[in-house]
Amino acid sequence: MYTKECFKLTQSHLWFTEYQSENLSIGLRIEKTLHSEQTPYQTLDVYSTHQYGNLLVLDGCVMTTDKDEFVYHEMLAHVPMHTHPNPKSVLVVGGGDGGIIREVIKHPSVERAVLAEIDGAVVEASKKYFPQIAQGLSDPRVDVQIVDGIKYVEDHKGEFDVILIDSTDPIGPAVGLFSKTFYDSVAEALKPDGIMAAQTESPFANQELIRRVYSDIGKTFPIVKLYLASIPTYPTGMWSFTMGSKVHRPEDVKDVRVANTRYYNAAVHQACLALPNFVKELVSE
Numbered sequence: 294m295y296t297k298e299c300f301k302l303t304q305s306h307l308w309f310t311e312y313q314s315e316n317l318s319i320g321l322r323i324e325k326t327l328h329s330e331q332t333p334y335q336t337l338d339v340y341s342t343h344q345y346g347n348l349l350v351l352d353g354c355v356m357t358t359d360k361d362e363f364v365y366h367e368m369l370a371h372v373p374m375h376t377h378p379n380p381k382s383v384l385v386v387g388g389g390d391g392g393i394i395r396e397v398i399k400h401p402s403v404e405r406a407v408l409a410e411i412d413g414a415v416v417e418a419s420k421k422y423f424p425q426i427a428q429g430l431s432d433p434r435v436d437v438q439i440v441d442g443i444k445y446v447e448d449h450k451g452e453f454d455v456i457l458i459d460s461t462d463p464i465g466p467a468v469g470l471f472s473k474t475f476y477d478s479v480a481e482a483l484k485p486d487g488i489m490a491a492q493t494e495s496p497f498a499n500q501e502l503i504r505r506v507y508s509d510i511g512k513t514f515p516i517v518k519l520y521l522a523s524i525p526t527y528p529t530g531m532w533s534f535t536m537g538s539k540v541h542r543p544e545d546v547k548d549v550r551v552a553n554t555r556y557y558n559a560a561v562h563q564a565c566l567a568l569p570n571f572v573k574e575l576v577s578e
């Protein structure tokens with residue numbers, strides 16, 4: 294509840310603010326700065342916060358927090374991973390914190406999970422400050438490649454059952470990960486019944502991007518689906534993911550194959566595909 298005490302805190306304490314537009318920002322009160330560096334690709338900051346545990350920030354944008362990371366990582370991974378009947382070979386593009394990899398290797402069918410992350414500093418910071426997120430990176434099935442994900446995808450044709458794109462926001466180094474050219478090469482890197490999914494920002498804040506990405510993925514894949522989850526520390530709290538599939542349909546999933554999840558379950562799998570009318574309008578041709 295907002296009280297006079299809260300107001301005093303806003304005036305006299307240390308806050309991290311993500312400026313999401315000229316009219317909107319989100320703030321988290323900081324205990325202390327744990328790490329700050331300029332990597333070859335972006336600024337990287339780690340803070341400890343009062344409300345959400347440790348917070349990873351890239352180029353001024355919230356990437357993940359200890360307290361709500363499970364929603365994003367489970368939803369980007371498990372909806373497409375369950376849509377595929379037997380995912381053995383998986384590629385994660387971006388996602389250097391390791392959260393998506395942690396979820397992918399919960400699937401017993403997975404024999405090989407490659408992480409293609411451009412910025413090794415994200416991997417190192419995650420191992421140090423987010424050990425519960427990075428824990429899967431040392432699994433013997435996981436191959437961590439510090440490479441340009443776009444190039445990696447171009448160079449590996451027909452190899453993967455599932456490709457997950459855990460990008461930063463569509464500015465700077467991530468712009469190419471939201472392009473039709475990239476989705477075409479993702480389709481080529483997938484096997485004949487492969488599936489891709491990407492994080493595609495907020496239906497309140499990024500409508501043009503969602504429209505374009507949905508249409509581009511729909512031109513490349515016969516099946517395209519947008520689905521939603523609630524992520525408190527991301528702009529507006531309502532977040533979208535877009536899946537492209539060559540054969541399998543997310544609606545046809547009957548069983549959940551992983552038990553240790555905090556957000557995802559069989560009912561959430563179906564429910565996340567149900568779109569509010571204003572989101573439906575965004576993706577209707």
Ligand code: SPD
Nearest residue numbers: 355356357388392460461
């Ligand atoms: N504005 C938030 C966009 C988040 C994208 N990726 C987050 C990385 C977490 N693994």
